[in-house]
Every structure is written in structure tokens, then in C-alpha cells.
Amino acid sequence: MPDLAVSTPTLAPSCRPGGVVPIDRHEATAQATLLKAVADPARLQILNLIRSSPSQEACVCDMTDAVGLSQPTVSHHLKVLIEAGLLRRERRGTWAWFTLVPERLREIALIFG
Numbered sequence: 001m002p003d004l005a006v007s008t009p010t011l012a013p014s015c016r017p018g019g020v021v022p023i024d025r026h027e028a029t030a031q032a033t034l035l036k037a038v039a040d041p042a043r044l045q046i047l048n049l050i051r052s053s054p055s056q057e058a059c060v061c062d063m064t065d066a067v068g069l070s071q072p073t074v075s076h077h078l079k080v081l082i083e084a085g086l087l088r089r090e091r092r093g094t095w096a097w098f099t100l101v102p103e104r105l106r107e108i109a110l111i112f113g
Contacts, residue, residue: 031111037084042067042077057099
């Protein structure tokens with residue numbers, strides 16, 4: 001009759017480099033949301049347009065031609081960037097002006113820093 005004894009497997013030591021603990025799911029979700037906001041060519045163009053302007057701000061009226069998209073599409077991308085906390089919006093008359101939120105941009109750099 002064969003031996004039916006169950007053996008307990010030996011647990012391998014941790015494969016994590018240097019015993020580093022991964023970030024928790026909540027933090028990973030927050031970081032992924034931030035990265036998704038900039039993971040679009042049009043949004044990167046918008047951020048670069050604002051960053052490279054002398055006053056570090058731009059009017060939505062100047063963005064459509066600069067990025068080659070329609071006003072509703074640019075507005076959608078701006079909304080995503082605002083919701084991610086990367087831009088601030090200020091109404092001036094009939095136009096909306098946008099500025100960067102430097103702290104949020106630094107957070108992107110810190111994700112991989």
C-alpha cells in the first residue's frame with residue numbers, strides 16, 4: 001500500500017529585494033490614477049504647453065490650435081487633468097485659464113524616484 005502521508009512544503013525565503021514591502025492597494029490606486037492622467041499624448045502636450053509658457057499658464061482658447069484638437073476634446077482632457085489635481089482652473093471673463101500644480105507634478109517624479 002502506498003504511503004499517503006502529506007508533506008508540508010518548505011516555504012521559500014522572501015523574493016522581495018531587500019525585504020521591501022510593496023505599497024498598499026489604496027496608494028497604488030492613487031498613483032495609477034495620477035499616471036493615467038498623464039498617459040495620453042494630448043494631455044502631455046497640454047501640460048508642456050502650460051509649463052513652457054512664460055507665465056506658466058495658458059488659456060483654453062490657445063490650446064486647440066496648439067494641440068490640433070477640437071475645443072470639446074481639449075476641454076475633456078483639461079477636465080481629466082484637473083480631476084487628477086495636475087491643473088488649476090481660473091475663469092477670466094469668458095475664458096478659462098489653467099496653471100500647473102507643481103506639487104502634483106513632483107509626485108509623479110517621486111513615484112519612480
